[in-house]
Amino acid sequence: MEKYSWWNMKFKGIIFDFGFTLFEFKDASVKKYLESYKIGLDKSVAKLKEYKVIENQDTEKLFINTFIKERNSNFKNSIKTKREFPTHILFHSIFKKLGLRSLSHERYQELADLYHFHEEQQWIPLKNTKKTLETLTNIKDLKIGVLSNHPNHNTIENLLKKYDLYHFFNIVVTSAKFGMRKPDPGIFHYTIKQMGLKDPSLCLIIGDEYADIMGGYRAGLKTILYKRTIRFPFEQEIKINDYIEINDISEILNHI
Ligand SMILES: [Mg+2]
Structure with missing residues (x-):
């Protein structure tokens, strides 16, 4: 744990990627x-x-x-x-x-x-998504956001509402609404601002791929990689090593 001394800080914001972080695609291919x-x-x-x-x-x-x-x-x-x-x-x-x-x-x-x-209709929440969000909302002064690369904003909002998760979030940002996609640092800074926060280094991004981790890192956030089990073609390699890996969404509770 010593390597990640910054983990001992009090985070003000936590941002989740949507696809394959909060939700999974049934039989994805x-x-x-x-x-x-x-x-x-x-x-x-x-x-x-x-x-x-x-x-x-x-x-x-x-x-x-x-x-x-x-x-x-x-x-x-x-x-x-x-x-x-x-x-x-x-x-x-x-x-x-x-x-x-x-x-x-x-x-x-x-x-x-x-x-x-x-x-x-193919997206469903991961097994521990709701439980983890419930625990996080009990942490005082912690803002929670979703940041998704998706070309249709309604799709993400509809899904969060359909599974009764929408109320957990202070803000839902999509690339469709913002105009740029992760890993563009601008979309991370915009999300932080929308959460009413200023300092990216007091925010965490949790995601399953390069765009989340490299984008978040360049924007100055702390990063957690959710190691999904399925692999996709043409995945970009993450070239830094100061991020934490988790195998289940609920594990983030050990790090905040
Ligand atoms: Mg994703």
């Missing part, structure tokens, strides 16, 4: 992700037929192909630039690109919510 997005896109397209924006098979095909192409290129760009492309903006941009009759902001948001609807 790249294939399952893609499947949920396909089902989601079908739902959005069905809505566009209902609105008579898509009225024939050619437009439908063109819409789907353009959407997938733009989504993939946005995703690649977001890794390079850390900029987030929220899903409602993606829908709007495809409308413009294809010269379709434009809709209200609420309608683009509705399409985005439908697109993420099936994905939303």
